Amino acid sequence: MYRDLALHLARNGFVVALPEHPGNHRDDRSLTGTVENLTNRPRHLRAVIDFACAEWRISSVAVVGHSLGGYTGLALVGGKPTASPHETGGEPEPLAVEHDDRVQALVLLxxxxPWFMLDGALDDVRVPILMLSGEKDEHTTSWHASQDPPGFDRVAYQERMKAEVLEFLQRYARK
Structure with missing residues (x-):
């Protein structure tokens, strides 16, 4: 969904990875709505960061996450998620997620x-965050589909968004 943004960042000197989470991507939704998915996603991202840091000697990492990718980024930088009864089959359950101090900035799209609604769930998040959300998006549907309101220029918005994300990352993820 964000290939143009990824390409824009790569053209401006960033190493970009677009991980596909096993059991939770467009062709395999077998882990959707499970505790396993909520604990796996941050672990997958850590593995990608481990590889990138070793392979390309990267010292500055930022995470750009859309929807559940936003959950993943927040969990990775100190958020304390809690699984809902829907995911646990019973009571809410705090999730053990290993944080990654290498992540220096988050872009949340x-x-x-909802996994961070308990008091104090975001108290340990200490990185700069750029958060963008749709003005008319009350609830993103399960397929992340949306309809543009009349007069909305998606192409122009995409260009503004790419510039804003790039400026933010150049400021906070290149130390």
């Missing part, structure tokens, strides 16, 4: 945040 219409982030899914």
């Amino acid at each position: 219409a982030p899914a945040t």
